[in-house]
Amino acid sequence: MCVLLYIINLVMLNISAGNFQGFQNVLVAVITNYSSLTPSAFQKEMSLTTEQRMARTKKLTLPKIVQPQEKSETSHDKFSAVQSSLQPFPPELVFQSYIPGEVYEVPLVLRNRDLVPQLVRITMESSPYFQLVGPSGAYRKVPPGLSVTVRILFTPGQNKDYFHQLLCVTEREEIIVPIRAIGARAFLDFPDQLDFSVCPVKYSTQKVLLVHNRGNRAAFLISLFCSPFSVVPAMGTLEVGDFMQVTVEFLPLQIGEYSTSLVVHYDTGEDVHTNLLGIAVDAHxxxxxxxxxxxxxxxxxxxxxxxxxxxxxxxxxxxxxxxxxxxxxxxxxxxxxxxxxxxxxxxxxxxxxxxxxxxxxxxxxxxxxxxxxxxxxxxxxxxxxxxxxxxxxxxxxxxxxxxxxxxxxxxxxxxxxxxxxxxxxxxxxxxxxxxxxxxxxxxGPQLRFNFEELNIGEVFIKAVNRYEAVLINKGPIEAPFSLIPPTTAMGSCFTFLPQKGIVAPEKLQAIRLTFLPTVLGEFKEKFSFSVTGAPETPLTLTIRGFVMPPTLHFDVSALRFGDVSCGFPRTLKCCLSNTSMASADFNLRVPGDGLGEPSVSSSVQMFRTDRQAWNKRAQGVMRPREFTINPSTGIVRALGSQDIEVTLCSNTAREYKLELVVDVEGVGKKMLALPITARYQHFPCSCPQAPPELMAHWDC
Structure with missing residues (x-):
């Protein structure tokens, strides 16, 4: 992957800069496999003379076939060659370490690998720098297994690179022998290997190199590298004899051993590789x-x-x-x-x-x-x-x-x-x-009541009771509190003041409780307060007690009317006392009394025109109301009393065993009962003007 990116980067850099010669050099470098050279090997390679390079050429490679030729009918070909039948040596003519103006000569040997003689025509385009010794385009007959030698003259005008080619044409094929002259080169003394040894992971370890251009040409270089190694500067120009400081960084992100190459690409097309090594470990x-x-x-x-x-x-x-x-x-x-x-x-x-x-x-x-x-x-x-x-x-x-x-x-x-x-x-x-x-x-806030439960004991209904609880903030922060409204009937009888507020750190807050009970019986109510910032469980205060009805008493044990006569009212008095601390709204009634019209006295009945009808009704279902209570309703204040008058006007002949019942509003029915006794007594009437039908019952 790094090699592919490397080639792409080189090509794009040269094309974008308009350096088509550099692009050609890149391709030549890739083809000639210069990429495997270390800096020292490259310097040694470029320091060879033409003769030394020729002497080192040992590997024979078959040339490139440009265009196969049509077989002649008179051809003596006795086998079909799969590869080129003509073997040039050296496969590429290279001139190097030359001086401008001087003439250099290199021989080229062409060997016939075929089993039949080959007619070879050697041509070369006209060039001011390269010349073919002998006539260009002349045919040479090469017997099988033998070779022919031609000579190439090179006269450089400058110490730069030159490219040319020699075309060899046989009866069956055309092959090309490249001619190349390597001119001035820059030699940067990068080390062949740079070992970072053991380094901490995810840490930048740097090595600074002082690079010297020991060649005879200014170097425009591009440094290509693979992570986790990097080079600064990545490109630059170094004149002959100058120095450049190059920083190589090793920044591994994972532990392990790393090995890659720092590729220095020259503008002349060659690449040199410095082997980069490093081991990443976890530090202490x-x-x-x-x-x-x-x-x-x-x-x-x-x-x-x-x-x-x-x-x-x-x-x-x-x-x-x-x-x-x-x-x-x-x-x-x-x-x-x-x-x-x-x-x-x-x-x-x-x-x-x-x-x-x-x-x-x-x-x-x-x-x-x-x-x-x-x-x-x-x-x-x-x-x-x-x-x-x-x-x-x-x-x-x-x-x-x-x-x-x-x-x-x-x-x-x-x-x-x-x-x-x-x-x-x-x-x-x-x-x-x-x-x-x-x-x-x-x-959260450390807010507490001075007690968790308050037992108020026995209280009277509708009596106002006042208590006090204290909120204590034991924490170092403010404690905002708020009463959660109760939902029960007994809970709604309590009033808290204040219902919300803020208790300062290490301070107290008194809460006044007012209890006005409207429900009788034993109770146990839990009141909750939300404290801002406190856990979800609210602050609670439990109040228990017993609500009693008001205590009412009569000052007499009974109302005894004795013997009564029809139509003759009689009044008795009693006193209703309230010994509780709450006032009582009372209502007095006599169960068993008639539901009809009020009873009338004898003096009124004497002159009624409907006496017979009235007397019939009085003996029927709608008996007259014979008891009059004054007052029948009212309020007995706390620790107070109320005088009561009860009048009996009998209109029926019977014996009375009834009760004076006290109902307390909002508390209950028949909270107190006072017995009433009376007996109807007949007294003969001696009054001549009395009606005959009444004389059996009335007194005169």
């Missing part, structure tokens, strides 16, 4: 712990602890704190943020809105620049670790050899819970990132 760099637990911290506050990076190597290590354990994950995230879909949406919307071509082009250019800036920001982002909870300072830096770096880990919780975070130290000298597991617990 570590964290003092892989797991760090930060002390418990209240929300909105910050605590700090430290972790150490120990560098026991002999180089300065550079570190960065990352959120991902590998560069691959970072690249995936960057790829996700490249906004490809958003770019399409923006372009579509922009084209849809644009109707004028000029405006369209302007907006398109503006949008393109904006998107390029966004992509550049993503590419340049070092992807350092960032968190609102854990903060590492410094996020990046250096650790000197055989020293330790102190990293401050700040913990600032936002909620009352346990936080866990994995961070990674990307440090030179270590292939994999060093993991650090961070744990910290956030504490």
């Amino acid at each position: 760099i570590s964290l003092d712990t892989n797991s760090l637990t930060v002390k418990k911290t209240h929300i909105t506050l910050t605590s700090c602890t430290t972790v150490l990076i120990h560098n026991q190597s002999d180089f300065t290590a550079r570190f960065q704190w990352k959120a991902f354990d590998s560069e691959k994950e970072e690249e995936q995230l960057k790829h996700y943020h490249r906004l490809s879909r958003q770019e399409k949406d923006k372009l579509y919307g922009f084209l849809k809105r644009s109707r004028v071509d000029t405006t369209c082009r302007e907006r398109f250019a503006l949008l393109s620049r904006t998107l390029r800036r966004e992509r550049a920001k993503v590419r340049e982002d070092p992807m350092l670790f960032h968190s609102d909870i854990f903060l590492l300072e410094p996020k990046e830096g250096e650790v000197r050899p055989n020293c330790s770096a102190e990293i401050n880990v700040f913990f600032k919780p936002q909620e009352a819970r346990v936080y866990q975070q994995m961070v990674y130290c990307d440090i030179s000298g270590r292939e994999t990132r060093l993991p650090l597991f961070l744990t910290g617990e956030g504490l």
Whole structure:
């Protein structure tokens, strides 16, 4: 892969510069396999004279057949040759280490490998520098197995490269013998091998070379290399006798052994290879712990602890704190943020809105620049670790050899819970990132009541009861609280003041409780307060007690009317007392009393015109109401009393055994009952004007 990229880069560089001669040199260098030469071998090769080079030529190669010839009918060919039947030696004529103006001569031997004689015509295009000794185009007969020698003269005008060719034509084929003159060359004294030995991984190890041009030509060079090696400068020009400082860097990203070549390409087409060697290992760099637990911290506050990076190597290590354990994950995230879909949406919307071509082009250019800036920001982002909870300072830096770096880990919780975070130290000298597991617990406000449960004992219904609870903030931060409204009937009877507020650190807040019960019976209510920043479990206060009805009493044990006569009212008095601490709305009634019209006195009945009908109704279902209570309703205040008058006006002949019942509004029916007794007594009437039908019942 590196070789392919190398060739492509060379070709593109020469073509882009308009250097077609350089492009030809590249192809010649590839064809002639100069790429395997080391710097010293290249210098030795280029220092040979023409005779020395001819003497070293031992390998015979068959020439290239340009165009097969038509067989003559008189040809003595006795076998069909698969390859060329003519073998030139040397296969390529090379002149080098020459002086301009002098004449050099090189012989070319053409051997007939065929079994029949060959007529060979040797031609060469006219050139001011190369000449064929003897007539050009003359035929020479070469017997089978024998050879013929021709001579080539070379008269250089300058110390530069020359290219020419010799065409040999037989009865069956045409072959070409290249002629090349190698002129002045630059010799850069790169080492044949550069061994970095054992180096830390993910660390830049550099070797500085002072390169000297020992040749006789200025060198325009291009340095090609493969990762993890790099060269600075990658290209340049070095005049004859000058020096250049070249820095070779070894930056392996993974541990292991590395071997590649530093290819120096000359503008004359040759390549020399310096073998680069290096071994990448993990250095003695570590964290003092892989797991760090930060002390418990209240929300909105910050605590700090430290972790150490120990560098026991002999180089300065550079570190960065990352959120991902590998560069691959970072690249995936960057790829996700490249906004490809958003770019399409923006372009579509922009084209849809644009109707004028000029405006369209302007907006398109503006949008393109904006998107390029966004992509550049993503590419340049070092992807350092960032968190609102854990903060590492410094996020990046250096650790000197055989020293330790102190990293401050700040913990600032936002909620009352346990936080866990994995961070990674990307440090030179270590292939994999060093993991650090961070744990910290956030504490909310430490708000408590001075008691968890309040037993208020027995209380009277509708009586106002007041209590006090105290909120105590035992923590170093403010504690905002708020009452969660109760949903039960008994809970709604309680009032808290204040219902919300903020308790300062190490301070108290009194909460006044007002209880106005409207429900009888035993209760146990749990009231909840939400505390901002505290765990999900709210702060609770439990109140238990028993709600009693009001205690009412009559001052008499019974209302005894004795013997009563029809139509003659009689009134008795009693006193209703309230011995509780709450007022009572009472309603007095006599169950069993009639449901009809109020009873009437004898003086009224005497003059009624419908006496018979009324008397019939009084003895029926709709008996008259014979009891009158004054007052029948009212309020008995706490620790107060109320005088009651009960009047019985009998209109029926019967014996009374009833009760005066007390209903308390909002509490219950028949909370108290006072017995009522009376007996109807008949007294004969001696009044002459009394109606006969009443004389059996009325008294006069």
